[in-house]
Amino acid sequence: DAGITQSPRHKVTETGTPVTLRCHQTENHRYMYWYRQDPGHGLRLIHYSYGVKDTDKGEVSDGYSVSRSKTEDFLLTLESATSSQTSVYFCATIDSSKDGYTFGSGTRLTVV
Amino acid sequence: GESVGLHLPTLSVQEGDNSIINCAYSNSASDYFIWYKQESGKGPQFIIDIRSNMDKRQGQRVTVLLNKTVKHLSLQIAATQPGDSAVYFCAETHTGANSKLTFGKGITLSVRP
Known part of the structure; x- marks a missing residue:
């Protein structure tokens, strides 16, 4: 979506x-x-950020960490990838003055 | 973009017919609801939203109905078109500081020509 870029794809x-x-x-x-996003589970929240250096856990945060050192970048780190973390990962943003979330195009991660 | 091959319920409709996609939400404290459409290879896209102080909201060819008594949300698509084929998700949240969006598991809409 315009304005949100995920890498790698x-x-x-x-x-x-x-x-x-x-x-x-x-x-x-x-x-x-x-x-x-996984089959049978829909979209599940891992972590979120409500400002620079302000982050919190979502419902499936185990095995993941995040960092937000500047407004425009939100990094998701898998410290030691496991096969259960094979998934499609989506980033989303919201402007507090507007409705609805805007999603990126996703990253397909395969852990072998 | 990416998507997953979701093993989801499927609603099959004839092109030109109206579609109704239903969703049951879980949190009685939720006060803001959104419908998203996800096409193959793309991220979810906002369709329409509704706040808990309303029970109906209309957009272009789409209508969302909210029944707070039974915690039920529906999306109606008028004159369904082949381009409407996608996975549809409802999402709920309680607005306020640090609000988080919780998604339903999704329904696949398949439009027959």
């Missing part, structure tokens, strides 16, 4: 390796979110 990594996914937004939105 695809990644294959080995079990036990660290992986960082990046979400970049140009909208100066305060809130940013990381979701994962």
